[in-house]
Amino acid sequence: MDLTEFAEEIGDTGPVTIGGLATRGGPVDGVRPVMAPVGIESIQADEMTVRCGAGTPVAELDDALAAYGQCVAVPPTGTVGGALAVGQSGIRRLGYGPVRDVLLQTRYVSARGEIVKAGGPTVKNVSGFDLCRLLVGSRGTLGFLGDVIMRTRPRATYEQWFTTNDDPWAIMRALYRPTSVLWDGSTTWVLLEGDPRDVADQAVAASLVASDPPGELPNGGRWSMRPSDLASLRGTGRFVAEIGVGIVHHELPAPVHRADEAVVELHLRIKEQFDPTGRLNPGVTVLHGAH
Amino acid sequence: MRKHGPLVDDLRAALSPERVRDGATELSLYRRDASNMEGATSVVCLAESTADVQACVRTANDHRVPFVARGSGTGLSGGAVPLDGAVVIATTRMNEVLSVDPANRHAWVEPGVLNLDLSRQVDVHGLHFAPDPSSQQTCSIGGNVANNSGGPHCLAEGVTASHVFAIEVVLPDGTVTMLGGEDPEPDGYDLRGVFIGSEGMFGVATKVCVKLTPNPPTVQTLLMDFMSVEDGAGTVSDIIAAGIVPAAVEMMDQLCLGAVEAYIHAGLPVDAAAALLVEVVGLPHGVAADVDRIEELARHRNVRTVRIAADDAERALLWKGRKSAFGAIARIKPNYYLHDTVVPRSKLPAVLKQVYEIAARHELLVLNVFHAGDGNLHPLLVFDKREPGVMARVHAAGDEIVRASVEAGGVLSGEHGIGLEKRDMMPLMFSPVDLAAQQALRSAFDPHGRANPGKVLPSPATCADVQAVPEGAWI
Numbered sequence: 001m002d003l004t005e006f007a008e009e010i011g012d013t014g015p016v017t018i019g020g021l022a023t024r025g026g027p028v029d030g031v032r033p034v035m036a037p038v039g040i041e042s043i044q045a046d047e048m049t050v051r052c053g054a055g056t057p058v059a060e061l062d063d064a065l066a067a068y069g070q071c072v073a074v075p076p077t078g079t080v081g082g083a084l085a086v087g088q089s090g091i092r093r094l095g096y097g098p099v100r101d102v103l104l105q106t107r108y109v110s111a112r113g114e115i116v117k118a119g120g121p122t123v124k125n126v127s128g129f130d131l132c133r134l135l136v137g138s139r140g141t142l143g144f145l146g147d148v149i150m151r152t153r154p155r156a157t158y159e160q161w162f163t164t165n166d167d168p169w170a171i172m173r174a175l176y177r178p179t180s181v182l183w184d185g186s187t188t189w190v191l192l193e194g195d196p197r198d199v200a201d202q203a204v205a206a207s208l209v210a211s212d213p214p215g216e217l218p219n220g221g222r223w224s225m226r227p228s229d230l231a232s233l234r235g236t237g238r239f240v241a242e243i244g245v246g247i248v249h250h251e252l253p254a255p256v257h258r259a260d261e262a263v264v265e266l267h268l269r270i271k272e273q274f275d276p277t278g279r280l281n282p283g284v285t286v287l288h289g290a291h
Numbered sequence: 292m293r294k295h296g297p298l299v300d301d302l303r304a305a306l307s308p309e310r311v312r313d314g315a316t317e318l319s320l321y322r323r324d325a326s327n328m329e330g331a332t333s334v335v336c337l338a339e340s341t342a343d344v345q346a347c348v349r350t351a352n353d354h355r356v357p358f359v360a361r362g363s364g365t366g367l368s369g370g371a372v373p374l375d376g377a378v379v380i381a382t383t384r385m386n387e388v389l390s391v392d393p394a395n396r397h398a399w400v401e402p403g404v405l406n407l408d409l410s411r412q413v414d415v416h417g418l419h420f421a422p423d424p425s426s427q428q429t430c431s432i433g434g435n436v437a438n439n440s441g442g443p444h445c446l447a448e449g450v451t452a453s454h455v456f457a458i459e460v461v462l463p464d465g466t467v468t469m470l471g472g473e474d475p476e477p478d479g480y481d482l483r484g485v486f487i488g489s490e491g492m493f494g495v496a497t498k499v500c501v502k503l504t505p506n507p508p509t510v511q512t513l514l515m516d517f518m519s520v521e522d523g524a525g526t527v528s529d530i531i532a533a534g535i536v537p538a539a540v541e542m543m544d545q546l547c548l549g550a551v552e553a554y555i556h557a558g559l560p561v562d563a564a565a566a567l568l569v570e571v572v573g574l575p576h577g578v579a580a581d582v583d584r585i586e587e588l589a590r591h592r593n594v595r596t597v598r599i600a601a602d603d604a605e606r607a608l609l610w611k612g613r614k615s616a617f618g619a620i621a622r623i624k625p626n627y628y629l630h631d632t633v634v635p636r637s638k639l640p641a642v643l644k645q646v647y648e649i650a651a652r653h654e655l656l657v658l659n660v661f662h663a664g665d666g667n668l669h670p671l672l673v674f675d676k677r678e679p680g681v682m683a684r685v686h687a688a689g690d691e692i693v694r695a696s697v698e699a700g701g702v703l704s705g706e707h708g709i710g711l712e713k714r715d716m717m718p719l720m721f722s723p724v725d726l727a728a729q730q731a732l733r734s735a736f737d738p739h740g741r742a743n744p745g746k747v748l749p750s751p752a753t754c755a756d757v758q759a760v761p762e763g764a765w766i
Binding site: 045098127172270 | 392394395396438439441445449450452453462466467468469470472473474475476477478479480481482484485487488489492505507508528529531532534535536573574575576577580633634635636637662665666667700701702703704705706707708709713717720721722724725726728729731732733734735736738747748
């Protein structure tokens with residue numbers, strides 16, 4: 001299916017929902033589902049960009065990019081479109097940056113069934129308002145991603161997990177730009193990438209011991225906390241926190257934050273502008289109190 | 292005694308008379324930025340707090356007049372040029388670094404803090420603010436947020452949007468709120484992300500939570516020169532394709548090298564067609580390996596000499612060469628027009644060739660000094676504006692350069708923004724449907740169109756008379 005067919009399928013009336021590999025909740029129940037185009041259109045290694053259909057599985061994209069020694073900083077499961085629409089970063093965010101920095105251009109289908117281009121194809125671009133950042137994390141409530149151009153990054157040629165019982169903030173101070181620092185209240189795991197000699201030197205300097213990565217992370221809730229508040233997690237239950245980032249994989253559901261009234265109002269106005277009849281992913285909420 | 296209008300009277304009551312200026316000198320100073328465009332303002336407010344900014348925005352709304360926030364006025368696209376007598380809200384006095392959290396690597400700053408001052412203030416913690424526009428000595432963080440500013444070191448680190456966690460803003464209706472947050476995934480749409488680069492049209496930033504980046508333990512700076520521009524540009528693509536993302540990859544062409552060398556005497560290779568300034572940072576072994584690989588790739592592209600800065604002093608000298616290019620060109624001609632487009636890296640040689648051809652056809656000199664690593668061209672047209680008819684040629688050449696860049700698969704602007712300068716070129720990149728979506732976002736933030744109107748989005752043909760483009764605008 002190409003982008004035009006995708007747009008025709010979405011049409012301009014009636015509720016419609018987008019599905020993928022159902023790794024992030026899947027389409028809305030009882031609503032007519034559509035799937036985005038699938039397939040890698042081009043990999044431009046010397047531009048460090050890749051263009052693909054939003055329905056492309058991340059795993060397929062990752063395999064293809066591996067041949068060029070590159071990768072995209074999105075979590076490894078589901079489709080590219082799902083990863084972008086949900087906007088949650090993987091546990092390497094400390095080193096790789098957030099998902100929202102990955103999307104350079106998209107052609108999405110609007111609530112009116114029109115194909116709309118947002119952003120531009122180059123790695124640097126400040127031409128016009130940043131609709132790409134509006135769409136990443138918007139959970140298909142403003143438009144359905146059709147195809148995308150994303151920024152790639154070099155794949156690490158060497159990586160190693162380590163562990164320590166030292167204070168994770170001391171570890172952060174001792175290391176130069178670790179890829180990930182995870183902490184469960186007592187144990188700290190560290191992922192280092194780069195030249196093997198540098199990794200070894202860093203490990204010695206911070207008294208790290210080579211280890212396996214942490215096991216399965218608690219998945220009762222995904223908490224978003226100020227990095228400076230993570231120490232307060234002790235005694236709240238089983239968790240693994242991303243130090244320096246603030247994501248907490250917790251056994252308990254995330255506490256509900258009350259959004260500021262002005263922010264709620266902005267959400268309502270944006271939704272009204274982009275999907276006045278509420279036909280895209282009806283019932284999906286991005287902000288408590290805004291739908 | 293001079294009589295002020297009711298708008299000025301109300302602003303004076305809301306702030307203080309001393310900080311609300313409507314003298315001829317101030318009105319003249321604040322009607323332009325660092326571009327060659329001029330607008331008109333009715334009054335200039337020197338804000339010192341969020342409450343001041345809020346009062347200005349509310350008063351402007353009460354009088355149904357537009358307002359324009361302004362930092363240091365170093366913008367090059369006319370983004371801060373006031374149209375239609377807009378109230379100018381200057382944030383230069385809001386210049387405090389409010390707090391620094393070295394452990395979690397962020398700082399809260401006011402919008403008037405100067406870019407380089409921020410990096411200097413946090414250097415004691417071994418940290419810096421990564422975006423480093425060439426104007427970093429004078430440009431403000433508020434302006435960086437409005438323009439999503441870049442700089443040489445944004446190749447590896449990304450532009451301003453990657454370095455801001457949260458922004459306290461005064462929305463166009465005068466409401467104060469927080470967009471984003473110190474936490475990594477605040478609920479809802481990424482309003483922080485869309486505010487950055489919105490060129491003052493979504494409200495006014497009054498506090499910014501910035502990300503601080505650790506200073507690298509090892510830095511190597513290489514100057515490599517080539518006898519052809521193609522070889523230099525080809526080396527850039529080869530470096531990136533090899534999986535190396537240097538901290539910076541800058542290119543200077545022959546005319547630029549000559550001008551800079553005559554100005555600072557750094558021993559630059561003035562007979563080369565092009566030189567690359569490459570900086571690699573990180574841990575020592577990785578940096579050494581990257582430097583070796585870059586040298587090898589450059590040799591395959593016939594590099595003539597490779598000069599590696601031996602110490603901090605030599606590194607500073609090489610960077611001074613790059614950063615003083617704009618001062619140096621004053622030795623050639625008194626005026627310049629600096630352009631800003633991005634092309635795919637692989638198209639650099641072809642587009643540069645077009646740039647030279649375009650300049651020659653319009654009988655203009657062009658120097659190129661730019662962020663080659665991310666394909667961000669900065670052709671610098673130099674001229675003497677006293678020469679009759681020269682401005683028409685400068686504008687025509689600029690127009691062709693932008694079109695050539697977009698036709699090569701590039702974009703209108705990499706870091707200067709659209710502002711007034713490229714507003715009416717937006718259709719080169721975006722269809723009416725694409726532009727309507729951007730207008731929809733603008734309408735959500737600013738239904739009455741009071742925040743910096745007339746910028747970024749071209750007026751629909753049906754209401755082309757809403758605002759006149761000021762004298763000197765290049766469109």
